[in-house]
Amino acid sequence: MNINKRKRYLKIIEQHKGIIFKVTRSYCKSEFDREDLAQEILAQIWRSLDTYNNDFKMSTWLYRVALNVAISFYRKDKSAAYKHTEIEDKLLTYNMDEEAENKQSLIKLYEFIHELNDIDKAVLLMYLEGESQSEIATHFSISVSNVSTKINRIKQKLKQSAA
Amino acid sequence: MMNLEQMQSMWQAHSEKLDESMSLNNRLLKEMRVADQKNKLNKLVISRAIEGFLFIIITVFLWRYIVSSWSLTAPVLSAVLLNVFAIIGLAGSIGQIALLTKIDFAKPIKETLTDLIAVRSHSLSIFKLLMFSAPFYMAYVFLGYDMAFGVDLFSLMSVETKSAFAAISVVFGGLVALLISKLKPENRGNRLIDWLYREVAGERLTHLLDEINHLESEKR
Numbered sequence: 001m002n003i004n005k006r007k008r009y010l011k012i013i014e015q016h017k018g019i020i021f022k023v024t025r026s027y028c029k030s031e032f033d034r035e036d037l038a039q040e041i042l043a044q045i046w047r048s049l050d051t052y053n054n055d056f057k058m059s060t061w062l063y064r065v066a067l068n069v070a071i072s073f074y075r076k077d078k079s080a081a082y083k084h085t086e087i088e089d090k091l092l093t094y095n096m097d098e099e100a101e102n103k104q105s106l107i108k109l110y111e112f113i114h115e116l117n118d119i120d121k122a123v124l125l126m127y128l129e130g131e132s133q134s135e136i137a138t139h140f141s142i143s144v145s146n147v148s149t150k151i152n153r154i155k156q157k158l159k160q161s162a163a
Numbered sequence: 164m165m166n167l168e169q170m171q172s173m174w175q176a177h178s179e180k181l182d183e184s185m186s187l188n189n190r191l192l193k194e195m196r197v198a199d200q201k202n203k204l205n206k207l208v209i210s211r212a213i214e215g216f217l218f219i220i221i222t223v224f225l226w227r228y229i230v231s232s233w234s235l236t237a238p239v240l241s242a243v244l245l246n247v248f249a250i251i252g253l254a255g256s257i258g259q260i261a262l263l264t265k266i267d268f269a270k271p272i273k274e275t276l277t278d279l280i281a282v283r284s285h286s287l288s289i290f291k292l293l294m295f296s297a298p299f300y301m302a303y304v305f306l307g308y309d310m311a312f313g314v315d316l317f318s319l320m321s322v323e324t325k326s327a328f329a330a331i332s333v334v335f336g337g338l339v340a341l342l343i344s345k346l347k348p349e350n351r352g353n354r355l356i357d358w359l360y361r362e363v364a365g366e367r368l369t370h371l372l373d374e375i376n377h378l379e380s381e382k383r
Contacts, residue, residue, distance in 0.1 A: 010189070010192070013187065013192065014187060017181075017182075017185055017187045018178055018181035018182050018185060021181055021185055022177075022178070022181070040203075042192065044268045047268075048267060048268055048269045051267060051269060052269070053269075061269060064268075064269055064271075064272070065268045065269050067272060068268040068269075068270070068272055068275045068276075069268055071272060071276065071374055072275070072276065072279050072370075072371060072374075074366065074367045074370055089188065089191060090188060090191075091187065091188050091191050091192065092185060092186075092187060092188070093185065093186045093188070094181060094184065094185040094186075095184075099176070099177060099180050102173055102176065102177070105165065105173060106173065106177055109165075109170055109173065109174075117373075117374070117377045118374050118377070119272075119374055119377040119378045120377070122272065127167070127171070128170060128171050128174040129174070129178075130171065130175075138271065139271055139272060140271060140272045140273055140378060141271035141272065141273035141274055142273060142378060142379070145381070146379075146381050149381045151167075154167070155166075155167055158166065158167065
């Protein structure tokens with residue numbers, strides 16, 4: 001096992017663990033699936049680390065890997081059958097109470113993200129991270145006009161859900 | 164509900180809080196990389212390798228038969244025909260292994276989705292291969308009879324029987340050609356095609372196809 005790679009990997013994950021939390025929280029409703037998806041993302045990051053291209057910011061590259069895994073991830077949680085089951089040993093632990101003043105808005109924001117299809121979720125997450133439309137288009141390998149259409153559609157849905 | 168710009172500033176604050184207060188279970192993280200060896204894509208590579216190995220056995224077996232029984236008879240021609248299907252199957256398995264080793268989740272999302280769709284379409288390709296071989300069902304019978312009983316069934320059949328089997332094969336071939344020509348993602352609106360996609364290729368493929376449709380769709 002490459003010790004340098006391992007050290008580098010652990011350091012990167014420690015620095016950017018928030019990305020994994022946000023992606024898994026956005027894509028999965030159940031704790032089980034979040035845990036499963038987190039493991040899948042972490043495994044893919046380990047695999048892809050050798051091909052990391054320095055032209056990308058590490059956070060941007062991680063987002064791309066995480067979103068690719070999340071979009072292709074086959075979720076079992078179409079129903080909320082095991083929504084309330086607790087997992088004792090979690091990879092990522094975060095208490096939303098840390099954000100007391102924003103907690104309710106944040107929960108609503110994640111609920112809104114859950115209503116979107118997987119592609120629109122990814123577009124919204126990148127937009128919220130401050131990526132420009134042309135950067136988003138590059139990450140998806142689609143046209144800027146297509147990205148613009150998707151953002152407008154998300155805005156429309158946001159208006160509808162507020163009404 | 165807030166607007167997108169308000170969401171963006173809340174998201175930034177959320178990100179900062181996460182970086183400060185979220186804890187990562189390092190023990191699980193270290194254990195997890197061992198589990199990576201059993202990753203789903205690795206399992207697919209192994210299953211494609213086993214499948215490829217089976218096709219190699221069939222190909223070798225049929226070649227040995229062809230060489231040992233060489234003459235212009237129906238069983239030998241049947242073996243040649245079935246060998247062609249086995250070689251196509253073998254090429255498909257090798258292609259899948261090459262594709263699986265190339266899959267890179269750091270590529271742009273559309274490219275990764277396209278590669279994954281090609282991987283998940285494999286069972287559908289095997290299904291198509293089997294369907295294409297179905298009109299030649301008599302090839303299996305001729306070969307089986309010769310191998311089991313040493314009898315060239317074709318030479319014993321009357322002209323009427325041969326004509327009847329040929330007619331069935333032609334009709335069957337037409338139906339198969341029609342089905343295969345319709346077996347495309349854009350025809351999933353058709354109930355039979357949709358059912359075949361779900362039952363043969365599985366929900367993982369239909370999920371990926373739905374996502375690439377969402378990605379390419381520019382509908383407002």
